[in-house]
Amino acid sequence: MYLTNRFFLVFGALTALCALSFLWNDLFPLVQAFLLCASILTITDCMLLYLRRPAFILERRVPAIMTLNDINEVHIRLKNEGRQRFGITLIDELPFQFQRRDFKIQLNLGPGENSTIQYTLCPKTRGVYAFGYVQLFVQTMLGLAERRISAGLPAEIPVYPSIFQMKQYEMRALKQIAHETGIKKMRRIGHSYEFDQIKNYVHGDDYRSINWKASSRYNALMVNQYEDERSQQVYCLIDKSRVMRMPFEALSLMDYAINTSLAISNIVIKKQDKAGLISFSDVIGATLKAERDSGQMRRILESLYREQARPLESNFDLLYEAVRRLIGVRSLLLLFTNFESMYALERVLPVLRRMNAFHLLVVIIFENTEIQALAQEEPKTVADIYRQNVAQQFIFEKKEMVQKLRQYGIQAVLAKPKDLTLSTINKYLELKSRGLI
Numbered sequence: 001m002y003l004t005n006r007f008f009l010v011f012g013a014l015t016a017l018c019a020l021s022f023l024w025n026d027l028f029p030l031v032q033a034f035l036l037c038a039s040i041l042t043i044t045d046c047m048l049l050y051l052r053r054p055a056f057i058l059e060r061r062v063p064a065i066m067t068l069n070d071i072n073e074v075h076i077r078l079k080n081e082g083r084q085r086f087g088i089t090l091i092d093e094l095p096f097q098f099q100r101r102d103f104k105i106q107l108n109l110g111p112g113e114n115s116t117i118q119y120t121l122c123p124k125t126r127g128v129y130a131f132g133y134v135q136l137f138v139q140t141m142l143g144l145a146e147r148r149i150s151a152g153l154p155a156e157i158p159v160y161p162s163i164f165q166m167k168q169y170e171m172r173a174l175k176q177i178a179h180e181t182g183i184k185k186m187r188r189i190g191h192s193y194e195f196d197q198i199k200n201y202v203h204g205d206d207y208r209s210i211n212w213k214a215s216s217r218y219n220a221l222m223v224n225q226y227e228d229e230r231s232q233q234v235y236c237l238i239d240k241s242r243v244m245r246m247p248f249e250a251l252s253l254m255d256y257a258i259n260t261s262l263a264i265s266n267i268v269i270k271k272q273d274k275a276g277l278i279s280f281s282d283v284i285g286a287t288l289k290a291e292r293d294s295g296q297m298r299r300i301l302e303s304l305y306r307e308q309a310r311p312l313e314s315n316f317d318l319l320y321e322a323v324r325r326l327i328g329v330r331s332l333l334l335l336f337t338n339f340e341s342m343y344a345l346e347r348v349l350p351v352l353r354r355m356n357a358f359h360l361l362v363v364i365i366f367e368n369t370e371i372q373a374l375a376q377e378e379p380k381t382v383a384d385i386y387r388q389n390v391a392q393q394f395i396f397e398k399k400e401m402v403q404k405l406r407q408y409g410i411q412a413v414l415a416k417p418k419d420l421t422l423s424t425i426n427k428y429l430e431l432k433s434r435g436l437i
Contacts, residue, residue, distance in 0.1 A: 001046065002137065007144040010038050045142040048084070054138050055081035057114075058151040060092070062131065066159045068259060069251055071120045076134065076152075078107070079114035087139045089146075090117065093132025095157075097125055123159040124250040126258075126305055131155045161255075161304050166263045169421055170270060197225050232437045233290040233331035234268045234275055234428070236261040237323075240307060241281040241314040243338045248417040253366055257336035258304045260421045264334065264428060265300050268292075271432070277303055278326070280319045282312040287326060316351040323355060332437045333361045334424060345401050353408050360437055362411040362427055365402075369416055371395060 014035050021028035057079040066072045080086060090105040098121060107115050123129065132154050139146035198214050201221035214222040238261060244254040265275035269292045276290030277300055286303040288296075314337070323333070333355065339345040355361050375391035377384070398414060405412040411431070415423035431437050 001050070002146045002148065004139060004143055004146055007042065010144070014038060041142055042144045045140055045144045048140045048142075049138065049145060049147040052082075054086060054147070054149065056136060056138075056149065056151060057081055058134055058136070060131070060134060060152045060155070062155060062157055064157075065163075066121070066123050066129065066157050067162045067164050068123055068126055068159055068255060070162050070164045071122055073118060073120055076117040077114065078109065078117070078136075080109035080111060083111050085110040085141060087141070087143065089137040091135045091137070093135065093154075094121070095129035095131060097123065097127070097129055124255075126159050126161065126255065126307075129157045129159055131157065158305065160301060161262045162259045163262070163301075165259055165421065166266045169263045169425060170266050198222050199225050231292070232273045232432075233327065233329060234264075234273055234437070235290060235323075235327065235331055235333050236265060236275075236277050237319065237333055237335040237337075238277070238279040238285075238307070239281065239314050239335070239337035240279050240285060240309050242309070242311050243314070243340065244336075245309045245311075246338070248366075248369060251417070252309065253338055253417065254307070254309050256366075256417045256420050257364075258307065260424050261334075261336070262301060262304055263421050264424050266297055267425060267428070269296060273432075275300065276327075276331075278319070278322060279303075279307055280314060280322065281310040282315050282318075283310075284318060284322050287322070289326065290331065314348075316348040320351050320355055323359070327359065331359050332428070332431065333359050334428075335361060335363045337363065338366050339401055342397055342401060342404070345404060349404070349408070352405070352410055356408070356410050360411065360431065362413060362431075363405055364413045364415065364420070364424060364427075365398070366420070367398060367414055367416045368394065369418075 014031060017027065017031045017034070021031050057077075059077045061075040061077075063072055063074075074092075076090070076092065078088070078090070086109055088107050088109060090107065092103055094100050094103055103119075105117055105119075107117075109115060133150040134152035136149040136151055137146045138149060198211055199222065201210065201215075201223045205223050209223045209225070211222045211224050238254070238257050240254055244252065244257065246253050248256070261277065265277070268275040272292065274290035274292045275296060277286055277288040279285035279287075286307060288299055288303055327333075335352075352361060352363065371391045371394050375388055375395060377388070379385045379388055402412040402414045411427070413423050413427050
């Protein structure tokens with residue numbers, strides 16, 4: 001049993017009146033009468049709550065899986081099967097990862113009435129999220145005492161990389177939507193030799209593709225149409241060392257890389273290419289050979305779900321040996337990593353150049369958006385000017401890293417964490433349209 005605020009207000013007021021009755025003796029009989037009425041009401045309230053257990057039907061519907069950094073809806077349906085009206089305070093025991101201590105919903109249900117409660121959750125880490133019971137704190141219309149009732153059942157929900165984001169970018173990439181900033185159709189440079197069909201010539205077709213034999217046969221200009229080459233291998237190489245644990249907007253760089261890897265792998269398979277995966281740090285983690293069968297996306301999703309960052313430095317020599325051993329043909333390698341200084345890049349640059357000699361390597365590094373915000377602030381003191389100068393040097397060094405990689409023939413992408421997926425998909429479509437893979 002729990003005593004409510006109303007109980008303490010009533011009996012606190014009676015205590016104050018009792019104290020005042022020492023000054024005015026005529027007040028004491030009135031206080032005694034009020035005290036007797038309040039006691040009778042409290043006992044009656046407890047009897048209504050405890051002589052017969054309030055009957056409620058509660059159903060909590062949560063998704064079978066939740067997705068990282070997406071809005072996930074939870075529904076709770078509550079029905080009062082009793083014969084009296086109750087005031088209810090509903091508290092759902094949320095997983096500890098959300099760190100929410102103030103979740104509370106107030107409602108009032110009469111006999112036979114029901115209510116549906118909806119709220120949203122946005123997970124920021126992968127893993128298993130455990131929901132506890134739904135606690136109902138029930139009180140009658142008197143509101144002097146309340147009873148706790150545990151309802152519902154505990155549930156464990158896995159949080160996977162963002163499947164919603166994967167589907168969203170799949171539709172935009174495959175339809176070549178260009179109405180908003182991001183994925184766009186790239187101008188084709190060069191020529192693909194994967195023959196598709198012969199079609200009628202229309203204004204704007206390349207006259208060098210005219211098929212003269214077919215044109216003479218049909219007495220009309222016909223052209224050969226080509227399509228992007230298929231069955232190219234694309235591997236996502238995910239660095240899971242300490243440099244990828246840096247958080248931006250509650251997500252780590254590794255989680256951004258994992259969401260992007262899932263989205264790009266899905267598009268690769270839809271484009272009839274083969275998608276694979278390698279994660280690494282001081283040791284080699286998950287490895288999936290590039291395939292495009294129906295179960296490959298499921299295998300990639302399960303592998304990414306289990307990946308955890310490690311507190312040590314990355315061993316790029318170990319990555320090079322794994323790539324040479326596991327990947328036998330020329331492939332597109334999308335390397336998700338981060339370098340915070342030119343020294344860190346120069347230390348691994350020889351390894352990256354050796355990998356680029358056998359494969360088409362794209363190094364994807366992150367912009368530090370917090371440093372950029374600092375560099376754009378209005379300085380007010382001399383210390384602010386020094387901090388801005390350091391921030392601008394840091395931004396310039398990041399751009400210099402990209403130029404350094406391109407100087408040695410290595411493709412490079414510098415992207416903000418929130419724009420990582422768009423930038424990576426754009427780069428893949430660009431390289432594919434240019435016939436480089």
